[in-house]
Amino acid sequence: MLHPFATHVGVRRLVTAAVAAPSVHNTQPWRFRLDEDASVMDLRADLDRGLPVIDPRGRALHLSCGAALFNLRLAIRVTGHRPVVTAFPDAAGEPALLASVRAVDAAMPSPGEAELYATIPHRRTNRRPFGAKRVPQVVRDELVTAAREEGAALSLPGPQTTAYLLGLIAAADAQLAADPAYRAELARWTPDRARGDGIPWYAFGPRPTGRGLPLRDFGLGAPDAGREADDFDARPQLAVLLTRGDGPPDWLRAGQALQRVLLTAARRGVSASPLSQLLDARAAGPAEPRPYGHIQAVIRLGYGRLVPGTPRRPFPEVLERV
Numbered sequence: 001m002l003h004p005f006a007t008h009v010g011v012r013r014l015v016t017a018a019v020a021a022p023s024v025h026n027t028q029p030w031r032f033r034l035d036e037d038a039s040v041m042d043l044r045a046d047l048d049r050g051l052p053v054i055d056p057r058g059r060a061l062h063l064s065c066g067a068a069l070f071n072l073r074l075a076i077r078v079t080g081h082r083p084v085v086t087a088f089p090d091a092a093g094e095p096a097l098l099a100s101v102r103a104v105d106a107a108m109p110s111p112g113e114a115e116l117y118a119t120i121p122h123r124r125t126n127r128r129p130f131g132a133k134r135v136p137q138v139v140r141d142e143l144v145t146a147a148r149e150e151g152a153a154l155s156l157p158g159p160q161t162t163a164y165l166l167g168l169i170a171a172a173d174a175q176l177a178a179d180p181a182y183r184a185e186l187a188r189w190t191p192d193r194a195r196g197d198g199i200p201w202y203a204f205g206p207r208p209t210g211r212g213l214p215l216r217d218f219g220l221g222a223p224d225a226g227r228e229a230d231d232f233d234a235r236p237q238l239a240v241l242l243t244r245g246d247g248p249p250d251w252l253r254a255g256q257a258l259q260r261v262l263l264t265a266a267r268r269g270v271s272a273s274p275l276s277q278l279l280d281a282r283a284a285g286p287a288e289p290r291p292y293g294h295i296q297a298v299i300r301l302g303y304g305r306l307v308p309g310t311p312r313r314p315f316p317e318v319l320e321r322v
């Protein structure tokens with residue numbers, strides 16, 4: 001079996017899969033590098049692409065890179081190899097070096113792994129209203145298992161906790177929207193011209209009418225022209241991703257779990273969009289002990305109309321070869 005790092009085409013295939021991952025504000029804060037003898041691929045955080053206002057600790061940046069790492073692992077797996085990941089190989093010397101990945105011979109992927117891989121280009125953040133259909137229990141169970149397999153926990157709250165969480169998110173959203181620094185940072189990542197990163201206007205989703213949901217408004221400050229309005233989910237379905245700790249290794253793990261959950265959902269035709277304002281608003285606060293774990297993502301689930309994909313940066317910007 002040809003080693004996945006052996007050819008230029010093979011490496012491009014891996015990196016294409018990795019960069020299709022979701023990232024906060026579509027910042028794509030990652031860089032990949034193959035070592036001289038093409039035996040190790042390093043994943044580094046691109047700290048210049050951080051979001052100092054909403055993500056001063058780099059939590060969301062690590063989650064984004066973790067999501068890319070999950071895709072990279074899956075892309076290696078479908079070549080009949082097994083990824084061997086060393087997380088933070090030089091934590092003290094070079095904390096931005098998030099993972100070194102090798103590929104060793106293994107059995108062919110399971111049908112489940114092959115399907116998850118095939119889903120990578122089809123997964124999207126969907127900011128449209130979702131219909132009334134409930135996510136079936138069997139799919140909910142699969143999502144919980146997906147998170148657990150990556151060392152995280154997924155909780156699917158009932159109506160009362162959902163209403164409580166949405167209230168907290170709405171309050172956090174209002175607090176952020178009133179902050180000029182937040183609006184300025186958002187404006188930098190919602191460009192009004194075609195770019196390889198950031199969130200284009202066509203991905204903002206409609207403005208909520210009477211029945212709203214506290215989705216992040218990427219159109220804050222942008223002219224209203226052409227943006228439709230719509231009613232949002234009457235009975236929102238949320239999922240909450242938790243980790244035991246709240247440091248860089250937990251965030252990297254959470255990102256892999258997030259992506260495994262999102263791909264598992266997409267594979268079953270379930271749409272999803274994260275609602276992170278609660279985490280942004282708390283980003284600068286002191287770390288509190290949390291006996292039930294730390295929330296790393298809140299995800300809205302449901303069934304929405306298809307949405308177009310968002311741009312990605314060109315290869316030379318993300319892939320270095322030494």
Ligand SMILES: Cc1cc2nc3c(=O)[nH]c(=O)nc-3n(C[C@H](O)[C@H](O)[C@H](O)COP(=O)(O)O)c2cc1C
Pocket residue numbers: 020021022023024025026060061063064067123124125126127198199215216273274275276277309310
């Ligand atoms: C850590 C993290 C936090 C995110 N938070 C939000 C959010 O609060 N609201 C939202 O609509 N999308 C959120 N997203 C989704 C990104 O905006 C999205 O992944 C990016 O724009 C690329 O689009 P795609 O997911 O369709 O590929 C988040 C993604 C990640 C990885």
